[in-house]
Amino acid sequence: MATKYGFSDVREALVEDLKGAYPTKWEDFEAARVLGEDVFGSPKPHPNAVLNLFLEQNIKFTLPFAAYRACLGGPPALVSDAPGTQLPRLTLASIIHGAGVTRRMMTHAAYGIVYLRDLGVCPDRLCLLNVSVSPAEGRKEALKKISDVIFERSEGDMLSPLSFGTLVCVGCAKRLEKAHLDCRKEFVWAVLPCLLGWGGWEGV
Numbered sequence: 236m237a238t239k240y241g242f243s244d245v246r247e248a249l250v251e252d253l254k255g256a257y258p259t260k261w262e263d264f265e266a267a268r269v270l271g272e273d274v275f276g277s278p279k280p281h282p283n284a285v286l287n288l289f290l291e292q293n294i295k296f297t298l299p300f301a302a303y304r305a306c307l308g309g310p311p312a313l314v315s316d317a318p319g320t321q322l323p324r325l326t327l328a329s330i331i332h333g334a335g336v337t338r339r340m341m342t343h344a345a346y347g348i349v350y351l352r353d354l355g356v357c358p359d360r361l362c363l364l365n366v367s368v369s370p371a372e373g374r375k376e377a378l379k380k381i382s383d384v385i386f387e388r389s390e391g392d393m394l395s396p397l398s399f400g401t402l403v404c405v406g407c408a409k410r411l412e413k414a415h416l417d418c419r420k421e422f423v424w425a426v427l428p429c430l431l432g433w434g435g436w437e438g439v
């Protein structure tokens with residue numbers, strides 16, 4: 236409405252409010268108190284409706300995170316045909332492609348955390364990683380449980396933190412959570428813009 240009736244200062248103030256809720260950098264994501272559709276208050280709009288609004292208004296910086304929020308609802312929400320929630324075909328195709336990229340990244344993240352980092356053998360007898368590297372069977376089982384934690388998360392959610400505290404000791408949990416944090420940062424930096432077909436943030 237602010238655009239329609241030419242209230243450019245109102246529009247600017249509204250866009251400013253969106254900056255916190257639709258972050259473009261990891262630091263902004265971490266500092267955000269309100270994220271995504273929640274910024275609109277109640278009743279909370281459907282993420283697709285918000286994405287449609289941003290596309291229509293060409294508020295470019297909000298688009299990757301808005302697409303991510305739409306993606307979180309999974310396929311049924313993405314293809315919703317309730318009034319105002321139908322996404323343009325090309326947008327939908329791009330998000331589905333981006334969700335595939337996200338999934339691949341998640342697989343790499345799990346593999347990288349579990350196999351490429353030297354998790355070592357933990358001296359704490361109550362820790363899952365208190366298994367020696369040889370014979371390998373017990374070790375394999377322990378690593379599988381850790382990677383399951385990374386995979387078992389809801390549809391494509393790459394941004395919320397994971398907790399490994401129920402599996403491993405405090406020290407090992409910290410190392411794993413730090414490794415996962417690096418992946419989350421990498422996701423915001425490298426994958427988020429791909430959701431709407433941009434190669435990187437410079438395109439946004």
Ligand SMILES: [Zn+2]
Pocket residue numbers: 357358359362363364365403404405406407408
């Ligand atoms: Zn440990």
